[in-house]
Amino acid sequence: MTKNLIPQDFLKNVLQNGVGRYVCQLQRITFRFCKSHGASRHMRDFIENHLLGFSQKNPGVAVYLQPRRHRAPSIVAEYLNGYREVLFLSDKQPSEICKWTEHLRTRSGVQIVKMINNIHTETPSTQGIWHPFMFTDTEWAVTKFPNKKLSSVLKTGKTATDIILDEQTEALTEGVKHCQINNK
Template sequence: MTTRGVWHLQRLTVRYCQHGGSSIGTRQFIRQLLPEFAENNPQLTIDVVHHANKHPVVLGEYRGVDPKTVDLRKKTADEVLKVFTELRNQKGHKVTKIKSPIYSKNPSVQGEWRPGVATKMDFTIKDLD
C-alpha cells in the first residue's frame, strides 16, 4: 500500500527448504510465479534464502514498523502468491480492537436503548368515559 506515493513494504525474504515436503508450493512459486511478481513490483527487494530442514516462511519488512512473518507451510503456489500480494497491500501495522465501551459525558435524557423498548407508539390510548 502506498501513502503519498511511498510504498510501506520494502523487503520480502522467503526462507524455504530445498527438499522438505511442506515447501513444495513455495518452490513452485519461486520457479514459476516469483519472476513475474518481482517484475511487476520493482519497488520491492526480494531475497530467497535456503533454510535446511525448516518450514517455509516469508518475512515482510515495512517502513518504520516491526517485520511481519507469515507461515507458508503446505501452501500451493497460488496461495503463496496471494500471501505476497496481501503483504504488499498492507501497511504493516497490527490491527487492534477497541475493547472498552464508549462512554459519553452527556448521557441521553431518554435513557439507554435496549431490545424490546418501543421505538414507536405501539400502544393505544383508551377512552376513560
C-alpha cells in the same frame, strides 16, 4: 482474560500516503524455504514460476531468498514503519502463496488490533442511545397521518412573549391614565 491479550488502539493510517504519489509500505520480503524438505515443494514451485513476475511488478520491494535446511517454508515481510510479519506456509499451493504475497504487499504495515471507539463512558446505558422520538406517545406508531388531533398546535399556557406584551400594555394604560390625571 483474552480481552486483555488482544492489543487495542485507535484507528490509524499512514500519513500523507497517496498525497503526491503512492509509496508502497512493504520494504523487504524474504522467502525462507528448504531445498529438499517436502513441505517446501509448493514454495519452490512459486519461486520458479511466479516470483520473477512479482519482483518485476514491484521494483520498490527488495526480494530475498533464504534457503534453510529442514525447516518449514515462511515469508517474512518488513515494512517502512519497522513492523515485521512472519507467515508460515507449509503445504500451501502456489496460488495461495501468491494471494498471501499480494496481501502482504498491499498492507500498510500497521499492526492489526482491536479498534477502540472514540467515545468513552464510565456508566454505559442499558436503555440504548437517545433519539428524538424516545418519549413520544405510542399512539403515533399506529395513527394515519395527516391527523387533525396531532396536527393542532398545543397551547400550554402563556408564553414569555405573551407575558411581556401584557406587562407592556398594562404599563402603557397606566401611563395614559397618569397623563390624563395630570392634564386635568
